Amino acid sequence: MRPLQKEIIAYERVQPQIDPAAEVQRSVTLLQDFLETTGLKTLVLGISGGQDSTLAGRLCQIAMEQLREKTGNADYQFVAVRLPYGQQADEEDAMAALAWIKPDQVKRVDIQPAVEATVASLSLQISDFNKGNIKARQRMIVQYALAGDLKGAVVGTDHAAENITGFYTKYGDGAADLTPLFRLDKRQGRLLLKYLQAPQALITKTPTADLEEDRPGLADEVALGVTYAEIDAYLEGKEIDPAAAEKIESWYQKTAHKRRLPYTVFDQF
Numbered sequence: 001m002r003p004l005q006k007e008i009i010a011y012e013r014v015q016p017q018i019d020p021a022a023e024v025q026r027s028v029t030l031l032q033d034f035l036e037t038t039g040l041k042t043l044v045l046g047i048s049g050g051q052d053s054t055l056a057g058r059l060c061q062i063a064m065e066q067l068r069e070k071t072g073n074a075d076y077q078f079v080a081v082r083l084p085y086g087q088q089a090d091e092e093d094a095m096a097a098l099a100w101i102k103p104d105q106v107k108r109v110d111i112q113p114a115v116e117a118t119v120a121s122l123s124l125q126i127s128d129f130n131k132g133n134i135k136a137r138q139r140m141i142v143q144y145a146l147a148g149d150l151k152g153a154v155v156g157t158d159h160a161a162e163n164i165t166g167f168y169t170k171y172g173d174g175a176a177d178l179t180p181l182f183r184l185d186k187r188q189g190r191l192l193l194k195y196l197q198a199p200q201a202l203i204t205k206t207p208t209a210d211l212e213e214d215r216p217g218l219a220d221e222v223a224l225g226v227t228y229a230e231i232d233a234y235l236e237g238k239e240i241d242p243a244a245a246e247k248i249e250s251w252y253q254k255t256a257h258k259r260r261l262p263y264t265v266f267d268q269f
């Protein structure tokens with residue numbers, strides 16, 4: 001195995017093989033232990049219609065239903081949040097995800113007016129790419145506002161195959177109070193969705209950040225220049241095409257700053 005590959009696998013805590021039932025239980029237990037320890041009663045999560053939030057959303061709902069049953073406390077609630085930027089092209093996927101998750105509550109906030117107001121207030125030529133990150137951060141603002149109002153916590157959907165490439169907006173979708181999918185790669189997330197009997201179309205949906213107006217629905221794999229099959233294989237300790245491995249390692253190194261706390265005077269350069 002490549003030396004950095006070994007180091008990355010240890011950091012991301014990926015197992016080469018998983019038992020989906022056991023991993024569902026592990027994530028649900030994390031959510032429940034977190035709530036019981038902190039005393040918080042609400043979980044908030046944006047539902048896009050993509051694989052990760054469909055899985056994390058269902059895990060939140062299972063955790064809440066079990067907690068209500070166990071404690072008799074009806075205050076435990078999962079709040080799913082729809083956060084379209086205007087009209088979302090794949091709105092029907094988001095609807096299918098909600099229909100399957102069956103969240104206790106659904107809120108909907110169009111982030112477009114706030115994003116447009118931010119862009120206008122900057123009086124700069126904001127690039128389409130940079131505006132995409134504003135969208136991700138606006139979704140973060142709305143989720144934290146809801147969590148503040150509901151005395152809840154924000155759930156993140158970060159997982160090993162995204163964390164390794166740093167393919168998320170720093171303090172945007174990267175901001176969360178807990179990440180129940182951390183340790184799973186993309187394939188393993190799909191195994192959990194399958195085990196939980198999610199609709200097939202959501203399990204096989206092409207992953208997209210869908211943040212850029214110039215390139216709507218741009219597939220993550222195109223943006224990254226490497227496939228999730230390659231990233232997953234790398235994380236599972238397999239030998240992959242050296243060019244793909246180099247690409248993955250280059251993303252990992254370039255985005256190291258996203259996986260750490262801000263620098264302080266105690267850091268060495």
Ligand SMILES: Nc1ncnc2c1ncn2[C@@H]1O[C@H](COP(=O)(O)OP(=O)(O)OC[C@H]2O[C@@H]([n+]3cccc(C(=O)O)c3)[C@H](O)[C@@H]2O)[C@@H](O)[C@H]1O
Nearest residue numbers: 132133136166167168169170173208209210211220223257
């Ligand atoms: N070396 C360094 N040390 C410390 N901080 C550093 C730094 N280099 C940049 N920075 C800071 O980080 C910022 C750049 O990071 P960031 O703002 O995240 O921006 P960046 O990594 O350039 O872009 C985010 C990428 O993630 C993708 N994304 C975003 C959201 C969701 C999804 C998805 O899959 O759904 C994907 C998005 O399409 C894009 O490719 C800089 O503006 C600077 O503030």
Ligand SMILES: Nc1ncnc2c1ncn2[C@@H]1O[C@H](COP(=O)(O)OP(=O)(O)OP(=O)(O)O)[C@@H](O)[C@H]1O
Nearest residue numbers: 046047048050051052053083084157173207208209
């Ligand atoms: N339109 C949206 N509405 C609500 N939440 C969103 C929206 N777009 C992104 N998010 C939030 O940002 C997170 C990061 O997006 P990301 O694309 O990585 O995950 P996903 O859409 O759930 O799955 P996939 O990576 O397979 O597309 C989502 O999991 C979701 O919580």
Ligand SMILES: [Mg+2]
Nearest residue numbers: 048050208209
């Ligand atoms: Mg997505």
